[in-house]
Amino acid sequence: MMNRILVVNINWLGDAILTTPVFRALKEKFPSAYVAVMAPERVKGVFSNNPYIDEIIAFDEKTSHKKFLEKLRFVKLLKEKRFDTAFLIHRSFTRACMCWLAGIKKRIGYRRLKTIGIVNIRIRPPVGIIHRQHYYLYLFEQMGIIIKDKLPKLYTTEKQKEKYNWLIEEARKRYSYLIGINPSGNWQLKRWPKERIAELADRLSQEMQCAIFFVGAAGDCAYTEEIVSLMQEKPYNLCGKTDLLELAGLIEEMDVFVSADSGPAHLAAATGIHTIALFGPTSEKIVAPVGKHITIIRKHHNCQIPCYRLNCQDNKCMKAINVEDVFLSIQSILKHV
Numbered sequence: 001m002m003n004r005i006l007v008v009n010i011n012w013l014g015d016a017i018l019t020t021p022v023f024r025a026l027k028e029k030f031p032s033a034y035v036a037v038m039a040p041e042r043v044k045g046v047f048s049n050n051p052y053i054d055e056i057i058a059f060d061e062k063t064s065h066k067k068f069l070e071k072l073r074f075v076k077l078l079k080e081k082r083f084d085t086a087f088l089i090h091r092s093f094t095r096a097c098m099c100w101l102a103g104i105k106k107r108i109g110y111r112r113l114k115t116i117g118i119v120n121i122r123i124r125p126p127v128g129i130i131h132r133q134h135y136y137l138y139l140f141e142q143m144g145i146i147i148k149d150k151l152p153k154l155y156t157t158e159k160q161k162e163k164y165n166w167l168i169e170e171a172r173k174r175y176s177y178l179i180g181i182n183p184s185g186n187w188q189l190k191r192w193p194k195e196r197i198a199e200l201a202d203r204l205s206q207e208m209q210c211a212i213f214f215v216g217a218a219g220d221c222a223y224t225e226e227i228v229s230l231m232q233e234k235p236y237n238l239c240g241k242t243d244l245l246e247l248a249g250l251i252e253e254m255d256v257f258v259s260a261d262s263g264p265a266h267l268a269a270a271t272g273i274h275t276i277a278l279f280g281p282t283s284e285k286i287v288a289p290v291g292k293h294i295t296i297i298r299k300h301h302n303c304q305i306p307c308y309r310l311n312c313q314d315n316k317c318m319k320a321i322n323v324e325d326v327f328l329s330i331q332s333i334l335k336h337v
Contacts, residue, residue: 002030006057006083006104008090009039009047010136012186013244013263016043017152017270018133018290019089022140023052025147036081038095045244049155057081061094071098078102087143088119089136108143132287152270152290154248161249167236168253175211177334179204180251180268182259183227184220189281189315190260194223198230199323200258204330205233213254214239215247215264255337256330260318265289274333276326280317281307295329297321 005026010016016039026035036055037047041064047056057077059065065074071094079102086099088109096118099107109119116122123142126135137147171178181201185191204210212235214224224239242250248267251257257268258276261284268275269291277289279298283306288296299320307317 002026002033002085002106004034004081004083004085005030005036006078006081006086006099007035007037008086008088008092008095008099009037009043010090011040011043013043013046014266014287014289015132015136016046017154017263017266019136020046020050020152020154020270021147021150022087022137022145023047023050024149025140025145027052028148029145036083043244045248046154048245049157051155055081059095061092074098075101078104087139088115089139093118108139110139129283129285131285131290133290150290151292152266154245154267154270156245156249156252160245161252163242163246164238164250164253168250171211171213171236176209177204177211177255177337178213178253179210179330180213180215180254180257182215182257182262182264184216184223185260185262187310189310189312189318190262191223192260192278192280192318192321194227195230196321196323198227200326201227201235202232203323203327205235208331208334211236213250215242215250216240256333258326258330261287269294274337276329276333278318278321278326280315280321281305281309281312293333295333297325297329299325 034054036057037053038057038059040060041058044056047053065071075098083104085106086104088096093114096115100118106121107119108121110125111122123139126138183197201212214235214237216224216239218240221240228237251268252271254273256274259265260278261282265277266289269289272292274293275289276295284296301316301320303317
């Protein structure tokens with residue numbers, strides 16, 4: 001029996017979203033259990049308002065918990081909460097060690113040489129090329145936790161949705177469709193060329209009466225501004241102006257969302273809207289967004305995928321995707337909206 005469960009989660013937005021189905025499954029298996037999630041501040045919004053999560057515990061190893069004494073205080077905090085079970089989705093040795101020091105009796109994780117003696121319920125990981133979500137959920141399934149619904153889900157409040165209601169209403173009056181675009185990615189080689197994003201946005205505005213909403217993190221603002229400067233039409237640029245759940249609420253109102261392989265693509269997929277994901281150096285077999293309405297656009301070429309050559313000077317995998325490819329995909333979706 002598991003009475004007080006801690007799920008030690010992932011640092012990255014897209015991956016954190018992929019894990020959301022486990023919380024409902026845990027509550028269905030153990031209805032009276034107290035379920036908490038441990039995650040960095042920047043992905044807390046993924047778990048906010050979730051009716052299957054009793055507590056969110058923020059842990060940031062690179063900022064607020066960087067120093068040794070801060071880690072010891074965090075261990076004390078975990079100990080006070082008296083968890084009896086920890087699911088270690090995150091591969092971190094530090095996090096596993098903290099759960100051990102906090103006296104959590106069942107520490108469930110994948111078999112790794114580094115965590116022998118610390119992880120005491122060691123699961124043999126699945127083999128072969130598998131999707132990241134399957135890798136994360138498999139840990140729970142091997143402990144008899146049945147995950148019936150594997151579609152990721154976020155829980156936004158009406159207040160979070162209301163922030164840009166006036167803008168959505170204005171756009172609906174002026175345009176036939178609303179298109180969200182996340183132009184950036186967490187590394188340069190995932191980005192589609194900015195000239196093509198600008199051309200696509202202009203074509204959608206001029207030929208299909210689409211309102212264009214650019215979104216992204218604060219660090220993406222300069223790149224987005226460069227794209228806006230290349231456009232003939234005027235988009236709605238909300239890059240850096242929303243928190244995570246405000247962004248989810250905004251995306252829910254879009255007719256189609258276009259993104260490179262990045263967190264916002266997973267965010268859009270979790271809202272259930274039509275999501276077009278542009279793939280280049282990463283593999284959709286491993287990291288594609290999971291949702292009801294997903295379109296993957298990839299152009300085949302001679303490079304091995306996935307490719308992590310960060311010094312690549314060509315980036316031909318993303319350049320191979322042309323504007324017409326994306327425009328026709330959007331056009332096809334909008335015919336049925």
